[in-house]
Structure formats: structure tokens, C-alpha cells
Amino acid sequence: MSVAKEFRDFVLRGNVVDLAVGVVIGAAFTAVVTAFTKDIITPIIGIPGKVSLGDVSFAVNGSKFLIGDFLNQAISFLLVALVVFFFVVKPVNWLMARRKTDTPADATTRDCPYCLSSIPVAATRCAFCTSEVAK
Template sequence: MKKFLEEFKEFALKGNVMSLAIGVIIGGAFQSLVTSFTDCFITPIINSIGGAEIGGHFQIFHTGQYIEYGAFISAVINFIIMAFVIFVIMKGINAIMDLGKKKEEAAPLTRKCPYCMGEIDIKATKCMHCTSDVPPAQE
């Protein structure tokens, strides 16, 4: 049981799990902000454009049950806003991460033998094709 608890502690305190937890908390807070923005600004603007009410509903076969199409449209708008903001944030994070990385060209692993022009390892001092002594590679 002690080993199990130690493994769980190691798993829970890893950077990935903590980052995920923080992301979920911030995402929940941001989602409520976007919902409020949609309900307070976007929905009234859409309502005023055509005179139709986006927060509406209609009754199904006079049963007292309603389809809330306005709530669905608001949820779709919320989703689009959230997806766009996350896309923009990820593009920014990727751009910042790329600034820190230097574009390194991969060093060649082989070179040509000056005598037989066969491919040999960059560190080779003898050609495996013609057995000539090869001068060390210039670095």
C-alpha cells in the first residue's frame, strides 16, 4: 500500500498533471467568462439585427415540452469563441516556443573518400572501399 501511495504521489505531482489541473481550472473560469460575454453582448446584438429573439423556444405538439433553440445557438457561439481563442493562444505559445529554439542544421554523418569517392563515416580514418588512409574530416 505504501508503494502504491508513493507511485500516486509521484504521478500527481508531475508537471504534466499539475499543468493539466491548472488548465482545467482556468478553462472553466474562461468558459464562464465567454458564456457571460455571449449572453450579455452577442445575443442582444443578434436579437436587434433581425428582430428575432435568439433566446426563444417552441412547443412540441402542444405537449408542454419545448425545444430551446436559443440556448443551443448560444452554446454554438460559445464553442466557436472558445475554439478561436484557444487556437490564437496556442499559435502564440508555439511562436514563443519557436523563438527559443535555434534552427540547427543536422551535421552530416558521412563524407566522400577523396580517392575512390565512396561514402565513408565522418570519423573514419581509413576508407572501407579502397582501404586508403583518409585525412581527418575538417570541422
């Protein structure tokens, strides 16, 4: 199999395309949340009419520390994390809990006590080491 064919098969695999779509949508969503935080949330948190939280900074020896910008990014991160948790993680956990069966399925195989190979439950002799096994 050629490297080009292997690469094409890898790229066209469903999970790779799904991941790429998820990353693009996540980046777009993060940009929206960052804009929401910067343009709406932090001006409300700051002193209305005087200073926006995003503009808060101080300088030491000519170096400017943008405390407000850092707080903007921290608030954006928290908002994205909250949205992901409540709209992705919680619903997926709920769905997985509903799909979970209470009674485990009966095992169809067991281990041979002599060679530890997997054999059918009803077998009386191991197909691998030919030892007789009790049911």
C-alpha cells in the same frame, strides 16, 4: 516501491499539476465567455426590445425545443475557440518557428549494415556484431 509513493510521484509531477491548473482556468474562462454571450451578444443579435436570441424556442407535441439556448452555446464555443486559437495556438506556433534551426545537426551515429545496430559515425567495426564497416 509502494503504490502510495508511486501515486504521490505521479500527482506531483509537473505536467499533471500544470494540466489541472489549465483545466480549472479553462472552465472559469468558459463560464465568462458563456455569460458574455448570453448576457451581451445574443440580446444584441435578437430583436432589440422585443426578444432575445436566447429566448427563441418552439414546441411540437408538448416538447419544447430551445433553439436560442443552442445558438448561445454555439456562439460561446466559437468565441472560446477563437480566443484559444489567437492567444495560444498562434503564439506557440510563432515561438516554435523561431526556435527551429534551419540546418539539422550532424548525426553522431549510423546503422551497422549487417546487424542494424546504432554505432558511432567514426567506428570502423560494429561493437555488436564485430563486422568491419566502411566509413
